[in-house]
Amino acid sequence: ASGTNPKVKWFKNGEEVIETVEETYEIVEEEETYTLLIKNAKPIDSGEYQAVITNDVGQIKTKKIKVQIQKAPELKKKPQSLVTVKEGEPAHFECEFDGNPTPKVTWLRDGKPLTPKDGFEIKTDTTTGKSVLTVHQTTSKHSGPITLRLENPVGAPIEETVQLQVETAPQLLQKPQPTCEAHLNQTASITFKCLSTPKPTINLYKNEVHIPINGDHYEIVPNPNDMTTYEIKIKNVRPDDEGNYRIHIENSLGHIDSNVQVTTVDNVSIKPSSKPNKTDLKQHETLVLEYIIDGKPKPDIVFMKDGKEIKPSAKTQITYDETTKVCRLITTDVGQENEGSYTVVVKNKLGKQETEPVKVNVTAPIVVKT
Numbered sequence: 001a002s003g004t005n006p007k008v009k010w011f012k013n014g015e016e017v018i019e020t021v022e023e024t025y026e027i028v029e030e031e032e033t034y035t036l037l038i039k040n041a042k043p044i045d046s047g048e049y050q051a052v053i054t055n056d057v058g059q060i061k062t063k064k065i066k067v068q069i070q071k072a073p074e075l076k077k078k079p080q081s082l083v084t085v086k087e088g089e090p091a092h093f094e095c096e097f098d099g100n101p102t103p104k105v106t107w108l109r110d111g112k113p114l115t116p117k118d119g120f121e122i123k124t125d126t127t128t129g130k131s132v133l134t135v136h137q138t139t140s141k142h143s144g145p146i147t148l149r150l151e152n153p154v155g156a157p158i159e160e161t162v163q164l165q166v167e168t169a170p171q172l173l174q175k176p177q178p179t180c181e182a183h184l185n186q187t188a189s190i191t192f193k194c195l196s197t198p199k200p201t202i203n204l205y206k207n208e209v210h211i212p213i214n215g216d217h218y219e220i221v222p223n224p225n226d227m228t229t230y231e232i233k234i235k236n237v238r239p240d241d242e243g244n245y246r247i248h249i250e251n252s253l254g255h256i257d258s259n260v261q262v263t264t265v266d267n268v269s270i271k272p273s274s275k276p277n278k279t280d281l282k283q284h285e286t287l288v289l290e291y292i293i294d295g296k297p298k299p300d301i302v303f304m305k306d307g308k309e310i311k312p313s314a315k316t317q318i319t320y321d322e323t324t325k326v327c328r329l330i331t332t333d334v335g336q337e338n339e340g341s342y343t344v345v346v347k348n349k350l351g352k353q354e355t356e357p358v359k360v361n362v363t364a365p366i367v368v369k370t
Contacts, residue, residue, distance in 0.1 A: 043100035072155025169254025268295035
């Protein structure tokens with residue numbers, strides 16, 4: 001440039017750039033080269049820069065240079081990690097963010113953005129760098145994890161997961177079956193699904209008498225994979241476990257009850273009596289076949305001879321004592337027609353059993369002719 005040595009001034013968005021004590025800007029002059037250094041550049045330093053060169057001959061201006069300082073998303077203030085409210089109360093999560101270009105702010109659940117139709121209101125102010133998530137009237141469906149995501153073209157997205165806990169009175173999502181068949185000497189199971197925050201206290205009543213659930217005979221087992229599923233176990237079921245059970249579920253906000261009728265069942269069994277069966281008989285004697293037969297529900301008992309059912313008659317009766325479980329086939333005045341192979345078939349809805357065949361022989365008296 002001709003004339004006296006020029007003076008160079010730098011402008012940002014029309015305002016002169018001044019070298020500061022903090023040394024944000026530094027102006028460097030080397031021979032005929034003039035440089036503006038922006039140290040530790042931040043998004044706030046973005047704008048249009050221009051140099052104005054003046055000497056005694058005149059003034060010229062450089063072309064304006066647009067400078068954009070990019071910055072990856074930054075979460076300046078994290079949202080509260082856990083917000084607990086009672087059902088019906090409002091809930092709020094708030095965050096402060098930064099980044100250039102301005103980050104896109106998304107609140108998500110299960111990877112899907114939250115929407116007003118689900119009861120979530122989102123207000124994001126890019127000027128102040130604040131985003132607020134509000135649920136005006138919470139319900140149990142709002143409970144669970146919520147993920148905040150910040151993203152712009154610079155750097156990796158930032159994610160922060162928070163928890164909304166809506167306290168509710170216990171609600172049965174799935175009632176227990178109204179009836180439970182408990183197999184004797186085995187473990188019976190009563191399952192149900194219950195939503196309750198805070199965690200409920202569960203008490204058990206049998207015929208309106210409180211039963212201690214201490215794990216010895218009765219036990220409550222939560223499901224580790226599903227916090228709403230519970231299982232009540234009755235171990236080593238006994239006949240006296242029959243009855244009407246009331247499950248009482250309670251937390252600080254309320255309670256709920258559900259009833260289950262427990263009946264005991266048992267597979268059929270046939271055991272020989274303590275009295276051995278006499279199977280070699282003389283004509284006109286009485287045949288008695290005796291067995292110990294059990295099962296619940298009460299089993300159907302059928303005596304068979306040579307594969308055919310024996311029906312009660314004037315000579316034949318079948319008895320069963322429900323207390324001693326002794327079952328008898330009694331046939332009086334036997335004759336040759338009563339000889340054969342005898343079996344007992346016992347069944348209920350749980351199964352069926354049949355005895356090994358018993359061979360009955362009838363001998364006619366020897367007649368001596370004189």
